[in-house]
Structures are given as structure tokens and as C-alpha cells.
Amino acid sequence: MTTQPSKQLDTFPNPAPERDYTIRMRIPEFTCLCPKTGQPDFATFHLEYVPDQACVELKSLKLYMWSFRDEGHFHEKVTNDILQDLLKATNPRFMRLTGVFNVRGGIDTSIIAEYRDPAWTPPTPVQLP
Amino acid sequence: MTTQPSKQLDTFPNPAPERDYTIRMRIPEFTCLCPKTGQPDFATFHLEYVPDQACVELKSLKLYMWSFRDEGHFHEKVTNDILQDLLKATNPRFMRLTGVFNVRGGIDTSIIAEYRDPAWTPPTPVQLP
Amino acid sequence: MTTQPSKQLDTFPNPAPERDYTIRMRIPEFTCLCPKTGQPDFATFHLEYVPDQACVELKSLKLYMWSFRDEGHFHEKVTNDILQDLLKATNPRFMRLTGVFNVRGGIDTSIIAEYRDPAWTPPTPVQLP
Amino acid sequence: MTTQPSKQLDTFPNPAPERDYTIRMRIPEFTCLCPKTGQPDFATFHLEYVPDQACVELKSLKLYMWSFRDEGHFHEKVTNDILQDLLKATNPRFMRLTGVFNVRGGIDTSIIAEYRDPAWTPPTPVQLP
Amino acid sequence: MTTQPSKQLDTFPNPAPERDYTIRMRIPEFTCLCPKTGQPDFATFHLEYVPDQACVELKSLKLYMWSFRDEGHFHEKVTNDILQDLLKATNPRFMRLTGVFNVRGGIDTSIIAEYRDPAWTPPTPVQLP
Amino acid sequence: MTTQPSKQLDTFPNPAPERDYTIRMRIPEFTCLCPKTGQPDFATFHLEYVPDQACVELKSLKLYMWSFRDEGHFHEKVTNDILQDLLKATNPRFMRLTGVFNVRGGIDTSIIAEYRDPAWTPPTPVQLP
């Protein structure tokens, strides 16, 4: 099993495509470079999605996140690009990605992007007493 | 009374099938093996359900959870499989299972899966002052 | 005044049957026996109800709760049975009973059961600024 | 100015009857006697109301609350009785009274009673950003 | 620039009358006298409003609040009077004033009064993910 | 790269104009002068918006905020002016700006202003279990 950063997002078949369910992942170890200054940037990503036919594989997700380590990226674009890559790999019913970036220039930035399959209806929340 | 891990989920007749009520269980002592590396994984499960004719018996649930100790399982599949086994054993009106897994590869993962009997209508919440 | 455990739930006439109002009680000192092992179980009960013609008398409720001390009971059944006894004694407009049981076999259990008189409409909440 | 406990609730004309507004009072210094044992009981009352033509006067409310000090009262009745006295004195558009009683017999009790003038419509909440 | 207590509330033209926006002010340094005993009362006021053509000027608001220092006032009336003065000075689209008074006679009192221009519709809240 | 305060707000093309997403920024290092007394004022700004074709560039936003350092401004106007400049620069689908100003004259002030493109519909919130 190789352990190298990689842009390839592996998936595995959703083990329960017959139901809507939620997968939530907290990814606190993201770092890339500022495309203007070349200096390191740091962020925590929060991913939550309802899979359709495919789930993202944990280790490949880790290697994928690692692959940004030596690349220059703007906050807004990298968050949307990661979402786009995850959408292409998994084609989910719903996906939300939140990037919480460390302060730069005295300013804290968060980016929150969602995809919702037009054909998908979110489950009505059941609130038990 | 034998005390061995077991895949058998015992039930007992719901003592109050005439009403909808909620059973909530927190199960913090779950461990299985990573199917890729063979190393131990740890999770806390949260189960909540509205029983129909059967309730899951506490001790058998404990032995059932114990039965995963030496097995390899992916997070997404094992959560859905446990839900499926609990559904088969109890055939409830509603059931939600949440698996909160310990960090692996620097990533925290939670899986939340629900079943709702199509013929069942959730009770309208009563909010007293 | 005798002070003995008792299954009898005394009531007194609702002093204000002309209006819906809420009675909330927290009962942290419940103990019974496990019907399988004979060992003590412990729970905290939360009762809330809208009385109709009768209210449960505080001291008799305490003696009633005491009456389970030497009896064997399953969590699900005892919660529903106590609700049933309280319903029979007070015939309320609405009642909710929550049993929060101490951990057994590494598992925390809570049971939440409600009764709602079909002829009763909950008051529309008034939210003052 | 005499300072004696008194069942008389003085009022003064609502200075702004042209609008709905909220008056909230927290009254933590209530004590009466248990009608069964004669021992002291303690409670905190929370009053909130929308006045119509009259407001309850603060000092007379204090003396009124004091008047229960040597009287025996059940929790449910005294809460409804105080509400009734306040309704008779002020005839408000809306009133809610909550009595939070100290633990007795290992049981905490709260009583929450409301009055709403049938001809009155609560203001639609305005939620500013 | 004189610095004297004053009942005059100065305003300045709303710099953005073309949009609804919220102004919130916390005014913790209010004191007046009890009209019955002559003793000092203390309160914190919370003001929030949507201006129309005029905004209240901060320093004049401070001097206005100061002007109550040696006057006797009941809680309910002074809150409504201050609201009325602010309405007359600014003629806003919406205004809410909350007075949180220190405990007197063992009782905490809050008064919350609102004005809403009948011709004004509150903005629909936008909740971003 | 010059590093001078500047009223110019640079933008870059929205990297994902095909979807609605949220950008949130916390800007705690704002200071200007009181237009009446010439003394320093301090504030924290919170910006959140849904971009359309343009995003505000982080460094230019920092230099823009710096440009107020030696200018006199009223709280209400400067908040609306900054919003207006940001709207002109980015022409977003939705934007909310909150200014939290330090206490002056014993009074805390916050200003919250929003813009919503009339042709834009906010996304329906998706609440996953």
C-alpha cells in the first residue's frame, strides 16, 4: 500500500444505497500555500453528505487532502474545487463542505458550499420526545 | 447464563405496544478491527427507536456489540449493518443509529442512519410551557 | 400518618380544572431490582402533565416510587407501568414520563413515554418578547 | 407607610394601555407551610404578563407574597390561587405564573399556569438580524 | 460643548434610509429614584430599532438617560415613557426597548415594550448555511 | 506589492458562480476616529455574503479597513458606507455586515445591515440528522 499524496479520490460502493443516511467527517489537518506569498495556510474542513452509489474512502481522502500541501490556493477556490472533486468522485444526493481558515491579515475566513441533487428530497426530520 | 459474544439479538415483547414511546441507548464500548490494516477501531453508538411489537434486550445487545471485537469492518457498512440487524430483530416504527468513530488518519467520522416505517406517523411534539 | 411504601397513588381534586397548566416533577431517588440478576437498578424519573380533574399527591407519589424498591422490573416495562398507574389515578389531559437509568453492561438507557387525551388540544405557545 | 403582610394586591393604571408590552418579575422569597406537616416550604415564583388597564404594584406584591408565610398550602393550589388573585386584581391580556418549589420528599416540583384573554391576539414576534 | 443632563434627544438623518437595518444599544448606566421611598433604582436598558428618516445621536442619548438621575419613576411608566420619547424623536419603522431593573423588595422586574409601524413589514430572515 | 491603506476594494472572479455558497469573515481590527471628539473608536466587523460574479480579495479588504484609521465616522454611517462599497465592488446575491463598536459614553452599539438581490432566492436550509 503506497503512502503518497494523491489527487485521486477512491470510493467504495455505498453499502446501503436503499436509504438516505449522513456521513460527517472533520478534517483538521489541511495545509496549502498562499498563492500570493508562497507562505503556508492552514484550515479545518468539515464534510457532510448523503451518499448515493459511492462513498469516499477514508485513506484516499487523507492522501487527497495531503496533495494540497505544496500547492498555492485561494480559500474560496480551493473549497469549491475540493467540493467539485468530491462531487465528481461520489455523485452524492447532498453534500456540504465547510472550510475554516486560520486568521490571515487579521481576518478570519470561512467558506461554506453545498450541492443538492435536484431530484433528491431531504428527509423530513423526525423529532422524538 | 452464558456470557459469550453473539450475533443473536434477543428481544422481548413490547410492554406497551398501544402507544408510541422512545427508547434511547448510549453504547460507548464498541471496538472492531480495521479491514485494511487489522488494527483496532473504536466507536460510541447512539441508538434511539420507537418499538412496535418487540424491544431489544439489553444484555443481548451488549453481547451483540461485543461480537464485532474480532471482525474487520468499514465505518459506513458496520453502522448500516447494525441498523439492519436491529431492524430485522425488532421491526420498529422508527429507529436512528449514530456511530461516532475515533479519529483515524487525522479524520473524525460519524455515520447517522435512520429507518422509518412508511405506515407510521411521528407524534406531533407537544411543547408545554 | 403511616410511612410505608405503597402502590396506592392518592390524588386530590385539581384546584384549577378550568385551565390547562403544567405540573413538572423530578424524582431522582428511584431504585428497583434487575429481574434477571436480582441486583439493584437506579433511575431518575421526570414527570410532566396537564391535570384534568385530579392531581397526584406528592407524598403518595414518593411512597409509590418507594414501593418498587424490592421488586424486579425491566426498564421499558416499569416506565410504561408507572405511566399507566399515573394515568389511571389522575386521568390527565396530557402526561409525559421519562426514565433515565444508570449504566448497565456499559449501556445507558432512557425511556420516554407520553399519553395525550384525544379530545385535548395543546395550548398554542405564547412567546412574549 | 405600614409594612405588614397583606392579601390586598394594589394596582396602578397601566401607563401605556395603547400597546402590548411585557412585564416580567422574579420573586425568589416565597415561603409558606406544608398543610400536612406544618413545616416550611420555599419557592421561587416567575410572573410575566401583558397588562390591560392595571399593573400590579411592586410593594403590595411583596406584602402579598409575605402573607402566605404562616399559612398551609399545596403547591398546585397556591400557584393557581396566586394567579387567580393577580388576574382579579389586574385583569390582564395575558399572564403566566411559574412556581419552582424546593425539593420535598426527594422530589422537585414546578407548576406553570397561564391565562389568556380570549379576545387578545399575541403580537407576531419580530426577529431582527 | 456643554455636558449637562437633558431631556432633549438629538437625532441625525438616517444615512441609509433606502434599506432596513438594525441598530442595537446596551445602556447599562441608568439610575433614577423610587417615587415612593426616594431611594436610588438602577437598570440596564436594551434598545433595538430599525430607523426610518432619523437616528438617535449617541451623546444626546447618554445625556437623556442621565436626566432621570434625580427624578422619581415607576419601572413600567419610565420604560414606556422612554420608548415614547424615542419614538417621537426618531419615528422609526420598528423599535423595542427592554428595561432590566435591579432587585427591589426581593423582586426582579423587566419591562419590554415595542412599537411597529403598521405600514412596515419586517424583513424575512435569511439563514445562510 | 505596496502595503498602504487604500479605499480600493480589489476583487477576483467568483471561482464557482454556478452555485450559491457562503463566505464569512471576522474583521476585529477596525479603528477610526470619532467625528465629534477626534478620539479613536474601535470595532469588530462581521461580513457574510453569497457572491455572484466577484469575491472581495482578502488583502485589499485589510488595506480598505485600514484606510478608515485616520478618518472621522459615525457608527451608523460607516457601517452602511462599508456595506455600500462592498456591494459596489462585488455586486453579490446577498450580503450582511455587522459592526460591533466598543462602549462609548457607557453605551454599546451594534449596527447590522443587509442587502438582498431582489432576483435571488435564498437556498432552503437542509437539516441532516
Add this chain to the structure above:
Amino acid sequence: MTTQPSKQLDTFPNPAPERDYTIRMRIPEFTCLCPKTGQPDFATFHLEYVPDQACVELKSLKLYMWSFRDEGHFHEKVTNDILQDLLKATNPRFMRLTGVFNVRGGIDTSIIAEYRDPAWTPPTPVQLP
């Protein structure tokens, strides 16, 4: 293995008598009877000790605590009696027992008792940075 309440405290040989070390136990499920009224009392015990030649066995401690369930005891005496029984069973270098009793008569009571072997010197605390 019988499972009955028992006054017998089993011990096992201290597996590391060559060093001072601390054993801490939290025992929240204690109940006995009030010797005056016969009604149930509830407490949580905290035990901490430095064993010498013997350690108290967990299951026998549970059964021992259970043995008070049907006995009448005063708070002060039962705490000291339990300490005495534990001392007799284990003859430790140091032992501290704290009993935190539920409110009775509106009064919360805790009892804290210690034993220290006169020949024993407590270890000098090492505080690492």
C-alpha cells in the same frame, strides 16, 4: 458465583506492595434507610486509598454497599462504619472516604473521614511542568 448483598469485603493481594500508589473509586449507587423514619436515603461515596498488603475486590465492594439497602443508618455513623470495615479488610497505608448524601429536610450533608497509618509517610508530590 452468588450474587447476594453481603457484609463481607473480599480482598486480593496488592499486586505492587513495593510502591505507594492510589486507588480511587466513585460509588454513586448507595441507598439505606433513615433510622428515624424508615424511609430511603441515597448517597454517592468516593473512596481513595494507598493499599498496603490488600486491595478491596470490586464485586465484593458492590455487594457490600448493597448490604445497607434494608438497614437504618445515620449519615455520620454509616460513613465512619464503612471506613472502619474497609480499614479492617485492607489495613491500608492511607484511606479517605467521602459520603455525599441527598438533601433531607432541605439540608445537604457530606461526611469526609480519613485514616493514616502512623508509620507511613506520604510521597512528596512531584509536579512536572
Add this chain to the structure above:
Amino acid sequence: MTTQPSKQLDTFPNPAPERDYTIRMRIPEFTCLCPKTGQPDFATFHLEYVPDQACVELKSLKLYMWSFRDEGHFHEKVTNDILQDLLKATNPRFMRLTGVFNVRGGIDTSIIAEYRDPAWTPPTPVQLP
């Protein structure tokens, strides 16, 4: 690199034997079996030590902790045994091991054991302002 549970604790030369410094590790994923019932036990260990010539290697510590997964152990002994193994492997100047075990029989247990080289003097704490 094999990945199997192992009782062997690898070490590496202390990279800074010329100074006293602290190594702290939190090890939340420990599980073994109850030697009486064969059922799983769970614990979190806290290790802190001042190394002398050797440090414990992280991965071997993980495999060592894993090695208890299928073994029966009492709380007191396993904590002292692990300390003993760590002492033998690293021969430190000071070491403290704390085992926090999940509740069993309604009782929480923690074991805290220390070793201090008689020839070693702890550093005097420096408290900076």
C-alpha cells in the same frame, strides 16, 4: 513493518539526556478482558515521564497496548504491570501512569502509580508571571 499486537516495547535513545523534560501521552483506546467474567473492559491511560537514556517509541507503545486486547486483567495489577514494563524498557528518572477504567458494577475506578529514581531530584517548578 509488521503490524501485530506485541508485548515488546521498543525504545529510542533520549535525544536530550542532558536535561529533565516531560513526555505526556494520552492513550484512550485500551481494552482487555475481565479475568472473572471474560467480558471486555475499557480504559484510558495517561502516561507522563521524565526520560533518562531511553524514550518509548510511539508505534510500539500502541502495539503493546493492543496486546492486552485478548487477555484477562484486574485493574490494579494491569496498571502496575504496564508501569513495570515501561520502567524496564525505559528506566526513566520519573514516571506516572494513570488508568481510568469505565464503570463496572456501578463503580468507577482509577489507578495512579508512580516511580521515582531515588537518585533523581525533581526540578523546582518555575512559575513565570
Add this chain to the structure above:
Amino acid sequence: MTTQPSKQLDTFPNPAPERDYTIRMRIPEFTCLCPKTGQPDFATFHLEYVPDQACVELKSLKLYMWSFRDEGHFHEKVTNDILQDLLKATNPRFMRLTGVFNVRGGIDTSIIAEYRDPAWTPPTPVQLP
């Protein structure tokens, strides 16, 4: 001014060598590689010291921390090495460095190393009321 990672730690003359004072720095953006697997590691460093003739310059400290980004390092060694470099650069009266590393293999690790000039006496703490 170049902006490249660099092992050079610049200093400037301590502006107040006549007194003992404390400099505290929190450095949350440290990342290096695991020397065994080549995968990224993350840590937060806490530095506190009493300077003698030299202080570490902030920007050079940032570039120094950046210089570990592509290097393999063990936790214990890198913490002591950084301390050693800082000691060599600043030769302080006292210095403490704490490295808090992200969980690896289910284990959290912190390393705390200090240097104290033998000729230096820490100031006696003054605790004002």
C-alpha cells in the same frame, strides 16, 4: 525582505535587560513529516521565556517554524532541537517549550522541555488581592 523558510533565528537586543520579564508565544501552525512513514504531522508549540541579552524576532521565528515543513522528525527530538536552537540564538535566563502534537495511532503526545540558567533565580511570585 525575502519570505522563504529558513533555519536562521534572528534576534534583536533585549530592550529591557535590567529586569526579568516574560515573553509568551503560541505557535499553532507547525507541521513536519513523520520520519517513519513520510506522512504529515501537526503540532501547536507554546514558548515562554525570560530573555537575557537577546529576543527572538517574530518573523524569523515564523520562517524557522516553516523550515520543518518538509523534514522528517520525531516528536521528542524536534521539541528538544527547537529548544536548543532557541537557546543558542537567545541564551535566555529561562525558557520553556511545549509541543502539543495531534493524535497519531490513537495516542496524544505532548513534550515539555525547559532550560534554566544556573546563575538565575526566578522572581518570587507576587500575588495581589
Add this chain to the structure above:
Amino acid sequence: MTTQPSKQLDTFPNPAPERDYTIRMRIPEFTCLCPKTGQPDFATFHLEYVPDQACVELKSLKLYMWSFRDEGHFHEKVTNDILQDLLKATNPRFMRLTGVFNVRGGIDTSIIAEYRDPAWTPPTPVQLP
């Protein structure tokens, strides 16, 4: 009374020189310029001292802090310089100044400097039960 930034620190005679007492001030509105980049820096200062014959006058302290607004300063030096100016102006028995600077380059910095009159003995803290 002029209102201009000023380096002059006015004092007034200590009204109680016969006793040691503490004066604490929180000064959150400090800003100066980075001497390297010319960009604004922000800090909160905490001052605590035991006056001898003189106390620092509040308004002059505010104008003094304002005087740094357009000056370039390093964190370590400006904190020690402010302490020095305060010492010269008030000649206290004890003084501690803490500067908490906003994050720069991903690093948080605090500087804590003290002066203690060699002839002064700090009061022994009195801890009331």
C-alpha cells in the same frame, strides 16, 4: 481640557498611602504600527499596581495610550517602555504590565513585565474561608 494624544502621564496623590492596595486597569484599545511593515498592530494591556505616593490619572492614561497610534513599535520594547513611563510617573511599590498582542504571522504574543520596589514586601494573602 485639551483632548489630544500626549506622552504626558498625569498623576494625583495616592489618597491612602498608609496601606497597600491594588489598582487594576484593562486597556483594550491600544494600536500602534509595525516598525517593519508600517501596518497597524493591536493589543490589550492589563495594568495592576500598588501605588506609593502617586496614582496615574485615568484620562491622561487614555491620551498616553492614544499617543502610540501613529508610531512604530516592537511588542517587547513598547511593553517595557510603557512600564518604564508608568514607573517614572508613579514610582509605585509594585507594578505589573501585560501586553496581549493580536496574532501576527500565525503567532500570538504576550509580554509580561513587573517592577518591585526592593524595599517593599508584598502583603501576605489573606484567604477567608
